[in-house]
Amino acid sequence: MADDYLVRIGKLIRDARQHRGWTQTQLAEALGTSQSAVNRIERGNQNISLEMIARIGEALDSEIVSLGYAGPMHLRVVGGRRLSGAIDVKTSKNACVALLCASLLNKGRTVLRRVARIEEVYRLLEVLNSIGVRTRWINDGVDLELVPPADLDMASIDAEAAVRTRSIIMFFGPLLHRMDHFKLPYAGGCDLGTRTIEPHMIALRRFGLDIAATEGQYHAQVDRAIRPDRPIVLTERGDTVTENALLAAARHDGVTVIRNASSNYMVQDLCFFLEALGVRVEGIGTTTLTVHGVPTIDVDVDYSPSEDPVEAMSLLAAAVVTESELTVRRVPIEFLEIELAVLEEMGLDHDRSPEYSADNGRTRLIDLTVRPSKLEAPIDKIHPMPFPGLNIDNVPFFAAIAAVAQGKTLIHDWVYDNRAIYLTDLNRLGGRLQLLDPHRVLVEGPTRWRAAEMMCPPALRPAVVVLLAMMAAEGTSVLRNVYVINRGYEDLAERLNTIGAQIEIFRDI
Numbered sequence: 436m437a438d439d440y441l442v443r444i445g446k447l448i449r450d451a452r453q454h455r456g457w458t459q460t461q462l463a464e465a466l467g468t469s470q471s472a473v474n475r476i477e478r479g480n481q482n483i484s485l486e487m488i489a490r491i492g493e494a495l496d497s498e499i500v501s502l503g504y505a506g507p508m509h510l511r512v513v514g515g516r517r518l519s520g521a522i523d524v525k526t527s528k529n530a531c532v533a534l535l536c537a538s539l540l541n542k543g544r545t546v547l548r549r550v551a552r553i554e555e556v557y558r559l560l561e562v563l564n565s566i567g568v569r570t571r572w573i574n575d576g577v578d579l580e581l582v583p584p585a586d587l588d589m590a591s592i593d594a595e596a597a598v599r600t601r602s603i604i605m606f607f608g609p610l611l612h613r614m615d616h617f618k619l620p621y622a623g624g625c626d627l628g629t630r631t632i633e634p635h636m637i638a639l640r641r642f643g644l645d646i647a648a649t650e651g652q653y654h655a656q657v658d659r660a661i662r663p664d665r666p667i668v669l670t671e672r673g674d675t676v677t678e679n680a681l682l683a684a685a686r687h688d689g690v691t692v693i694r695n696a697s698s699n700y701m702v703q704d705l706c707f708f709l710e711a712l713g714v715r716v717e718g719i720g721t722t723t724l725t726v727h728g729v730p731t732i733d734v735d736v737d738y739s740p741s742e743d744p745v746e747a748m749s750l751l752a753a754a755v756v757t758e759s760e761l762t763v764r765r766v767p768i769e770f771l772e773i774e775l776a777v778l779e780e781m782g783l784d785h786d787r788s789p790e791y792s793a794d795n796g797r798t799r800l801i802d803l804t805v806r807p808s809k810l811e812a813p814i815d816k817i818h819p820m821p822f823p824g825l826n827i828d829n830v831p832f833f834a835a836i837a838a839v840a841q842g843k844t845l846i847h848d849w850v851y852d853n854r855a856i857y858l859t860d861l862n863r864l865g866g867r868l869q870l871l872d873p874h875r876v877l878v879e880g881p882t883r884w885r886a887a888e889m890m891c892p893p894a895l896r897p898a899v900v901v902l903l904a905m906m907a908a909e910g911t912s913v914l915r916n917v918y919v920i921n922r923g924y925e926d927l928a929e930r931l932n933t934i935g936a937q938i939e940i941f942r943d944i
């Protein structure tokens with residue numbers, strides 16, 4: 436029994452070391468021991484003290500084991516099972532986080548319907564609560580109510596929660612209307628390499644916002660004499676930067692024109708919400724947004740964010756990778772059209788229902804039935820573009836899909852520094868992915884998946900891709916520390932189990 440624990444702890448240490456990109460010698464140097472001792476520890480051939488486990492954890496910046504219920508969540512996946520039936524897509528993480536930030540514009544009560552119960556939302560709620568916003572889940576925990584205080588208590592901000600999300604940067608837009616000076620902790624989120632906030636600063640400077648970043652905090656100062664009297668041209672067509680500019684424009688007393696704006700799904704949801712707050716927005720769905728701001732917003736508003744196209748893509752990919760027939764309901768089709776066009780070219784057999792309206796009355800939904808298909812690698816590379824291109828967050832799912840297709844697929848993830856690299860974790864499950872450079876992966880299929888025990892990559896979509904491959908692999912796999920998945924997906928394991936998956940949630944002793 437003790438030997439079994441040593442082997443398991445050894446495997447965890449090896450996983451954590453490999454994730455850090457360290458050799459055994461590097462770890463040995465950090466610990467002041469020999470490479471052969473590290474080798475023995477990783478193979479479970481060495482008695483190891485609690486103190487040594489703690490030191491290794493510290494050196495690798497990773498929690499190796501933890502005690503108690505609050506410890507990291509892991510998944511045990513019995514793979515090789517077909518999925519069947521139907522599953523509903525939930526509302527999107529990315530719209531929900533933008534709307535939580537947008538609630539700061541409103542003095543009145545904001546109700547958001549069917550908000551995804553995900554860690555990213557929980558972190559933002561912790562931050563909002565810490566500065567005095569009253570939030571509560573209503574209607575059996577389905578909807579969310581937010582009531583802001585007269586004055587926000589920025590000194591009490593929950594910095595620990597704030598640094599775990601990147602979305603905190605969308606506090607700048609609303610807050611610059613409420614305070615002349617304020618501080619926010621640095622933005623965090625998935626480990627995807629450098630993601631600056633410079634494009635946000637370029638846009639928000641036009642509203643008089645100046646930011647100095649020191650000692651883990653952004654120090655913001657607002658000069659009210661500066662006004663966006665000519666169009667704001669975004670230097671990048673990013674989603675959250677467009678949202679930040681919209682949030683700032685919403686309470687700017689005048690008309691703001693935003694050019695090179697993203698017209699992606701979360702931006703559209705935010706525009707619809709702003710309209711419900713009484714802010715007129717022209718050009719929704721285009722790259723030029725004209726915002727007729729109102730200096731005071733004090734309304735009781737009720738809004739239903741739309742369904743998540745990336746979750747729809749994830750569920751569709753789950754069906755493809757496990758060779759299942761599955762109906763994915765409530766798919767926001769406008770935001771999955773290019774993905775489906777590519778999959779159609781690859782040979783995907785599927786049906787689409789007639790379109791119907793999402794609860795926001797604006798977004799078009801369909802039910803999509805996917806059937807087992809003989810897929811061929813696409814002739815051209817898979818690469819994302821800002822909307823209406825292939826969604827940046829959907830690219831990783833094509834790695835798993837390409838792995839089950841016949842032939843070689845080139846995936847070019849130009850956007851993030853690390854994300855393509857994480858996709859090579861699929862090789863531990865039998866995949867044949869070759870990293871050509873940090874942004875390009877060549878995937879060779881079809882794949883004979885095999886079960887494995889591994890740590891979750893520290894990025895949301897690659898982590899889900901690994902989970903999908905585990906669902907396809909015969910045998911029992913273990914995926915450790917799935918916080919990143921819970922950042923963006925509500926009860927994913929439980930919901931996949933309702934359509935035939937066999938995934939058990941467990942935590943460390």
Ligand SMILES: CC(=O)N[C@H]1[C@@H](OP(=O)(O)OP(=O)(O)OC[C@H]2O[C@@H](n3ccc(=O)[nH]c3=O)[C@H](O)[C@@H]2O)O[C@H](CO)[C@@H](O)[C@@H]1O
Nearest residue numbers: 529532602629630671672673674675676701821827828850
């Ligand atoms: C909360 C939220 O909504 N998050 C989404 C949002 O993050 P967000 O809007 O924060 O994305 P970033 O601003 O970090 O942009 C992602 C990367 O794309 C680059 N870039 C972006 C646009 C562009 O026109 N040119 C360009 O080079 C950026 O430099 C950066 O390296 O958009 C990302 C890209 O779609 C998605 O992965 C995130 O899920």
Ligand SMILES: C=C(OP(=O)(O)O)C(=O)O
Nearest residue numbers: 601624625828895896923
């Ligand atoms: C990268 C992502 O999100 P975020 O901007 O929250 O890190 C994502 O949703 O895949």
